[in-house]
Amino acid sequence: MKPEAIKSVAALLEARAREFPDRVAYRYVGETTGPRELTYDQLRRAAYAYAAQLREGGRQGDRVLLQFPPGLEFIEAFFGCMVAGMVAVPAPPPNPLKPKRSLDRLVSIVESAWPSWALTTASVLSAIRPALAESPAFDGIRWLAVDTIAPMTGHIPPVTAVAPNTVALIQYTSGSTSDPKGAALTHQNILHNVQYFDEGWDHTHDSVVVNWLPAFHDLGLLYGIITPMWGGFMAVQMSPIDVIQRPFSWLETMSNFRATHSGGPNFMYELCSRKITEEERLTLDLGSWKMALNAAEPVRAETMERFVGRFGSVGFSSRTFSPGYGLSEGTCKVTALSCDEEATILSVRADRLEQDFVEVVPEGLGTRTVVGCGRPGSGVSIAIVDPDTRTARARERWARSG
Numbered sequence: 001m002k003p004e005a006i007k008s009v010a011a012l013l014e015a016r017a018r019e020f021p022d023r024v025a026y027r028y029v030g031e032t033t034g035p036r037e038l039t040y041d042q043l044r045r046a047a048y049a050y051a052a053q054l055r056e057g058g059r060q061g062d063r064v065l066l067q068f069p070p071g072l073e074f075i076e077a078f079f080g081c082m083v084a085g086m087v088a089v090p091a092p093p094p095n096p097l098k099p100k101r102s103l104d105r106l107v108s109i110v111e112s113a114w115p116s117w118a119l120t121t122a123s124v125l126s127a128i129r130p131a132l133a134e135s136p137a138f139d140g141i142r143w144l145a146v147d148t149i150a151p152m153t154g155h156i157p158p159v160t161a162v163a164p165n166t167v168a169l170i171q172y173t174s175g176s177t178s179d180p181k182g183a184a185l186t187h188q189n190i191l192h193n194v195q196y197f198d199e200g201w202d203h204t205h206d207s208v209v210v211n212w213l214p215a216f217h218d219l220g221l222l223y224g225i226i227t228p229m230w231g232g233f234m235a236v237q238m239s240p241i242d243v244i245q246r247p248f249s250w251l252e253t254m255s256n257f258r259a260t261h262s263g264g265p266n267f268m269y270e271l272c273s274r275k276i277t278e279e280e281r282l283t284l285d286l287g288s289w290k291m292a293l294n295a296a297e298p299v300r301a302e303t304m305e306r307f308v309g310r311f312g313s314v315g316f317s318s319r320t321f322s323p324g325y326g327l328s329e330g331t332c333k334v335t336a337l338s339c340d341e342e343a344t345i346l347s348v349r350a351d352r353l354e355q356d357f358v359e360v361v362p363e364g365l366g367t368r369t370v371v372g373c374g375r376p377g378s379g380v381s382i383a384i385v386d387p388d389t390r391t392a393r394a395r396e397r398w399a400r401s402g
Contacts, residue, residue, distance in 0.1 A: 007164045008187040010082040012229055014159045017044040019232070026225075026235050028072050029253055031242040038072055043079060045151040050080025050119065053149055057142060058116055060085035060160070063170065065110065065118040065141065066216070067093040067128070070239035074215040075225055077119040077146050082168060085160050089113045089170045089182075090216035093124050094131045103131050108179045110137045113170050118143045164188035171218050171328045183328040190222070193331040194230040196378040197223050200338030201261065201291045201322070203231040208288075210253050210262040212238035219296060222332040223263070247271040248280045251311070255284045263293025263322070266303050273306045287315030291339050295324040299371040301345045318342065325373040334382065337374040344372030356393075 006012050016025070021041035028036045038046075054064065064081045066088055068074035074090070081088040091109045095102035120128075122145040132138045162168075168187045172180040211224025215237075228235035236257055243250045251272060254262060269292075294304065308318045323343050324336030337343060347363035348370055361367055376382050384393040 006191060008082065008159070008162050008166075009168055009190055009226065010079070010085075010159045010162070012191070012226075013040075013044055013047060013079050013082065016040045016229055016232055023232075024234055025229065026072055026075055026237060028070070028237045030070065030239055031246065031249060033071075036072055038075070042151065043076060044156060045153070046076040046149075047079035047083045048156055049149050049152040050077055050144075050146055051084035052152065053144060054080065054084040054086055054117060058084070058086065060162075061087065061167075062117060063087045063089050063113050063115040065113070065115040066090045067118060067120040067124055068215065069093065069121070069124060070214075070237070070241070072237065073121055073146055075237075078215070078221075078225070080119070080146075083159065085162050085166075086117070087167050087170060089115050089172075090221065091172060092214065092216050093120070094128050103134065105180060107135050107137045109172055109182070110141070112172075112180070112182050115141055117141065119146050121145055121147050162187060164191075169221075171221070171331075172216075173328050174217075181328075183331075185331055189331045190226060191230075192378070193222055193333055194227040196333050196380065197227040198231055199378050200336070202339045203227075203233060203261070205232050207231065207233040207261055207290075208257050208259040209233065209235040210238065210250065210257065210259045211235055212240050212243040212250055212262075213264060214240050218328045218332045219263070219293075219326065223293070243268070244271070248276045251276065251284055251286065252280075254286060254289060258288040260288055260290045261293075262289070263291075263295065263324075265296040266294055266299050267297065269294060269307045270300075270303045273303070273310050276310070281310065281314060284311070284314045286311055289316060289320050291322050292316075292320045293322050293324050293336065295326060295336070295373070299323040299343075299373065301343075301369045301371050304343065304371070323371050323373045330380075334380060335374040335376050337372075341374075346370050346372070 006015055017040040022039050024037050025040045025043055026038045064086050066077055078088050091106055094106055118141050125143055125145050165186050165188055167184045168190055169185045170182045171185055172182050209228050211220060213220030213224055215221055304321050319340045319342055321343055322337040326333045346360050347367045349359045349361050350366055350368040352359045353368060386393055
């Protein structure tokens, strides 16, 4: 099926399952669990089985809360929502180490989205039942443990057509500084953005993505899960907890699978540089890594330099880094570097930057180093807007001296 003929996320799954039924689409690698994999056909059959359950007591357009630990179950459930013509609402399950804060965040999402259904695993459902009883926000939600549902066998019915401008996903912000805010994304929004992710990053059917970002995070979902489906290449999924606790596991997985694409926030590159031992480093081969996205928080030139200094001798190139910028309200990707481009690094006056003025000067006392996050493409336009007047800022707020 040609890309322009795909009008929904469910149609994308159907196209891949028909084209590559036995190809492995997703693998999960965990520190404490055995590996698991899904072919495109296995994923389609699981998704259709979940969709059949949702349709029994629901209707097209219902909102479905997704509560999953790291693993492949989230992927099956997400595509099940797409096949059912329902709206996925990904959210992290309550954290037992921070029960009140994480439950308050979940309640905020539920009171915003008002889901009719919630999909999860039997173990998560058992663990969070006491928390669910604490808030009336969860009253009326029908909970379904997906690991009690057998994949569909035999004939697979045709995909239910939905209009491209139909809402497919409500993606919530992190809520780290305020209540989570939801962005309603249509099938058209999602498909445009995954095509945009494909722009400039040299994906092929032989590419391998390693994704350790949470599935409920916009970058983890849009790039780590849906973009590989769009491109027809494999995505290896990891637990963010595993990677943060043992950063070497990320680079080890990149090396073992000869992975070509991956990414994360700046702090993870910093952790790898500081925490991975010399003995561990020497076991790595990162020569296959073509694109290392650095996004989701300020990108630091010193971090990239330190990472290249530690891992350049085992195959990592400075041109592999792709600083980028995105946000849920823009679906996900806004700007990034293409493969094999060097990042733009500028020294600017720190005091002028605090006044919203960029003045490029030679590096020295009173300067700050900033990293460019690429340029927009694929029809994306950017404006710097005054938050008070809501008018575009003049280009004169840029200067170069020295």
